[in-house]
Amino acid sequence: MSKTKTKDATKEQKQVLEQLGQDTVHEMLGVMLTTRAFEEKAEELYMLGKTHGTMHLSIGQEASAIGASYAMRRGHDYLLNHHRGHGHILAWGSALNPMMAEFLGKETGYCRGRGGSMHIADIGRNNLGANGIVGGGIPIASGVGLSCKLRGTDQVCLVLFGDGASNEGAFHESLNLASVWDLPVIFYCENNQYAMSMAVDRAFNIERISDRACAYNIPGETVDGNDFFEVYDAVSRAAARARAGEGPSLIEAVTYRWKGHSRSDREAYRTREEVKEWRQRDPIPRFAAIVQAAGMLTDEEFEKMRANAAKAIEEALAFGEASPEPEVINIMDGLYA
Numbered sequence: 001m002s003k004t005k006t007k008d009a010t011k012e013q014k015q016v017l018e019q020l021g022q023d024t025v026h027e028m029l030g031v032m033l034t035t036r037a038f039e040e041k042a043e044e045l046y047m048l049g050k051t052h053g054t055m056h057l058s059i060g061q062e063a064s065a066i067g068a069s070y071a072m073r074r075g076h077d078y079l080l081n082h083h084r085g086h087g088h089i090l091a092w093g094s095a096l097n098p099m100m101a102e103f104l105g106k107e108t109g110y111c112r113g114r115g116g117s118m119h120i121a122d123i124g125r126n127n128l129g130a131n132g133i134v135g136g137g138i139p140i141a142s143g144v145g146l147s148c149k150l151r152g153t154d155q156v157c158l159v160l161f162g163d164g165a166s167n168e169g170a171f172h173e174s175l176n177l178a179s180v181w182d183l184p185v186i187f188y189c190e191n192n193q194y195a196m197s198m199a200v201d202r203a204f205n206i207e208r209i210s211d212r213a214c215a216y217n218i219p220g221e222t223v224d225g226n227d228f229f230e231v232y233d234a235v236s237r238a239a240a241r242a243r244a245g246e247g248p249s250l251i252e253a254v255t256y257r258w259k260g261h262s263r264s265d266r267e268a269y270r271t272r273e274e275v276k277e278w279r280q281r282d283p284i285p286r287f288a289a290i291v292q293a294a295g296m297l298t299d300e301e302f303e304k305m306r307a308n309a310a311k312a313i314e315e316a317l318a319f320g321e322a323s324p325e326p327e328v329i330n331i332m333d334g335l336y337a
């Protein structure tokens, strides 16, 4: 880790880390490392044909998941994640074993093996899951926000979606309604520069996706999605605003996916140099270096976290592999019409 050491942590960064406390900061680093290890294993399992359906990796986007989730009251507030969502689910505090089991399509998985990689919901923690329809979570979030408002709770709904999703009609309709009704929703766009093979500079004629907030008279802000502190700060402010009854916000987190859109992607639309350049902005050592500069992490502790993450993945894999497949007789369970 010493190779990536930054000069120092700023006063503001130290303040945030102190407020969170060392245990939480270590937990967050652990989740980032576990997410990375989960996805590296997921890729391996996919190549071995041990999983079904498709898979979207968020390697390189870990600071976004952690920063956004830890700024919320995870488990009390609502989350709608998206297809590239392994990191969102772990950051929201869900358990690794049922997650790995779901990935493997086993009965012990969060959705009893019916959902797989893309549909891991954890309703017990108010994670309402992802959607196979790009942007499908965005109108649901406005509905959740309306529900919170009508029930008079203090909950806020965080909905995550990609740059591609923000070019859909449902995005505009949902922001409009949430704004008109002052709904407690945080619209959080992970701009990872591509929607499948479509680069953002070919898909948008505006400088920033967050500029669209002004059309709905709500705050819009762009942050460095690979910087935990920027994400955490923006989402914290948006959550406070929503909780105070002041309505929704739009946040754009600029980040990058290191891997292809899905495993079948030949990545003909970007250069190796571009990927290499973004790999140097790895959000995990970047955050770890600041935590270390703030005196809250040693090299030994970081190495131990890395080892713990690898061990947890092996244990989860053993759990998943030993779990039963869903039985055909139960195939209609959970199906509603």
Ligand SMILES: Cc1ncc(C[n+]2csc(CCOP(=O)(O)OP(=O)(O)O)c2C)c(N)n1
Pocket: 056, 083, 084, 132, 133, 134, 161, 162, 163, 164, 165, 166, 192, 194, 195, 196, 261
């Ligand atoms: C309505 C709809 N259109 C198209 C697709 C096919 N599709 C799946 S993921 C994806 C790209 C989404 O890009 P973005 O929203 O930027 O998220 P990212 O994959 O980059 O995380 C597309 C076009 C779909 N699933 N649903």
Ligand SMILES: [Mg+2]
Pocket: 162, 163, 164, 190, 191, 192, 193, 194, 195, 196
């Ligand atoms: Mg994208």
